[in-house]
Amino acid sequence: MRSTLQWPSPFPIPTFSYDVELRLRKANEVYEQTNKTLSVPREMKSHILEKIAEAIFALKAYPHPEEIETVASALVLKHPCLTEPGTGKGFDGWNMSLKYKLGNYRSKLRSAGCHEVSINRKRGGGDGEDKRTLKKAKRGEVNYLPDHPSGQSDDTLEEERLILVEELKKRTKNENLVSQKMSVTFSLRRKEIVEVVPMVSEVLERWPALFLPNEIGNEFKRITNVDLLDTFRSSLHQHTPQLLKLYRARQGAFGKEMEDLLNKLDQQTSNIVNQIKQTVLEGLPLFLREDPSALFRKCLDTSPPDRQTRGMKMGILAVIEDDVAPSALPTFTNFTVVLEEAAVLKDISDLLSAVAYLFGLIYALDFEYPKEIRYSFEVIEKVFMEMGTHCSARVQSLKTKLML
Known part of the structure; x- marks a missing residue:
């Protein structure tokens, strides 16, 4: 599961490799004295975009356009030597580059088997053509379809689910245990709900704790990080x-x-x-x-x-x-x-x-x-x-x- 932090303001620009940070520091000093911007080599720009894409994905797989813009703005604020001369906001090019980089980054993760960006596709089209369009999390979800926790699989999480169901059958329930098992099995539950699209009656049978008042709030916070x-x-x-x-x-x-x-x-x-x-x-x-x-x-x-x-x-x-x-x-x-x-x-x-x-x-x-x-x-x-x-x-x- 990715971090459950809300979208930060300002966005924290990550630390780049030692040589890139050194070049940026020297270029920022020059910019402060002469207003001369840095001509960024291709490999340096690629490294900057890659590190920022990783930082963005740690918070959100599909950020809104205005959120990406805050990242580009934060980048030139931290490193003014990267400001783009001429008209505009001074970071329009970086903003566009980040959008493309995020798309490429998601494609790379999809090939690696990341559930969140591989399931967010739906098959469509006709005339024999296999067209694909992204099915994005569109309502502020932070963790729409996370990967399983490290060391966990469908089978191990199913065992945790069975323990949870048995606990719900008791007259006196251990609320702490229920919350802990609900948190552990979150990725399995989301996988079932998003991929299988079960009927509510089926979810009630498999995940009865999801319909407890406290757990509704907990699940909402896991998905959106909002109380x-x-x-x-x-x-x-x-x-x-x-x-x-x-x-x-x-x-x-x-x-x-x-x-x-x-x-x-x-x-x-x-x-x-x-x-x-x-x-x-x-x-x-x-x-x-x-x-x-x-x-x-x-x-x-x-x-x-x-x-x-x-x-x-x-x-x-x-x-x-x-x-x-x-x-x-x-x-x-x-x-x-x-x-x-x-x-x-x-x-x-x-x-x-x-x-x-x-x-x-x-x-x-x-x-x-x-x-x-x-x-x-x-x-x-x-x-x-x-x-x-x-x-x-x-x-x-x-x-x-x-x-x-």
């Missing part, structure tokens, strides 16, 4: 006032559903802080002009379980008390995360946690965002969790409004 619950909670707390303001300012534009949602909030007299955040989450699909029923569904606590989840590929089931007066506001007893009609996580106390766990499971199971609710998940990913900067026009518009 799931803390990041989501703090970001939602930060954006809630402005989101609520936006909802109220244009509630008439979003139909009766938004008006009803805000009116119910205004009638609340208890637990108001949680109710506000719940309203903000329920209103997000409406504000983004998506169908909220594609993500949220309500049911009575007396409804048959199989009927509650029927037809739900992915979403949150809000369970309502059945014995309240018709005129009273609905009381949610708990929330359930549903995937492929299976209730994979029950009895969640609040909607905020339920949405966070669902988002974590999307990463853990390598799910695509459903098309009918993709903008809401994009907001969670790129606005709330701050994982990526390139947004669709609809999400960028909301992001800009939140900054006002």
Whole structure:
């Protein structure tokens, strides 16, 4: 597994070979006195790019373009003699060279049998032509498909998985052992999920610990190095006032559903802080002009379980008390995360946690965002969790409004 450090700012440029470092030091001294840049020989440039590519891959196999640009910028900042004269930012050539070098570096690793860059291919094309395109980790994954730990194989990790499954059958579970085995078997689990693409029911059978609340957060951090619950909670707390303001300012534009949602909030007299955040989450699909029923569904606590989840590929089931007066506001007893009609996580106390766990499971199971609710998940990913900067026009518009 590669390092789980987040993308650093500034990027730490590695130390090069002794002779290259010596030439750079002397050239930097000349540049400081005369502003004369270094004419870099081919072998020296190749060495610099190779070392930097290794450092980048230690953090991320498929960095975003803006992340590669920060590396090029850091290179000329540390070694100003490498600044490119003329127009531009002074490192545009290095930026382009790094992109090509990373592609070549991944090809070399693929030939050596590195899983992450060999599985990230899908076969396509027609007319007898074998066309290949990269299937990249696109949502901020740091460890999308890591290699097995040193000394481990599919067989040895399968033995660890069996120990994990047996531990989950005990009435009193050793949580430390569960976490340790989940960490050790991470590469095997990712290999199965990404390569085999099993049904959720199969993952539940083979990896039941993956659906424990703590392990959802742990798995999300292994994949992205982002703390799931803390990041989501703090970001939602930060954006809630402005989101609520936006909802109220244009509630008439979003139909009766938004008006009803805000009116119910205004009638609340208890637990108001949680109710506000719940309203903000329920209103997000409406504000983004998506169908909220594609993500949220309500049911009575007396409804048959199989009927509650029927037809739900992915979403949150809000369970309502059945014995309240018709005129009273609905009381949610708990929330359930549903995937492929299976209730994979029950009895969640609040909607905020339920949405966070669902988002974590999307990463853990390598799910695509459903098309009918993709903008809401994009907001969670790129606005709330701050994982990526390139947004669709609809999400960028909301992001800009939140900054006002």
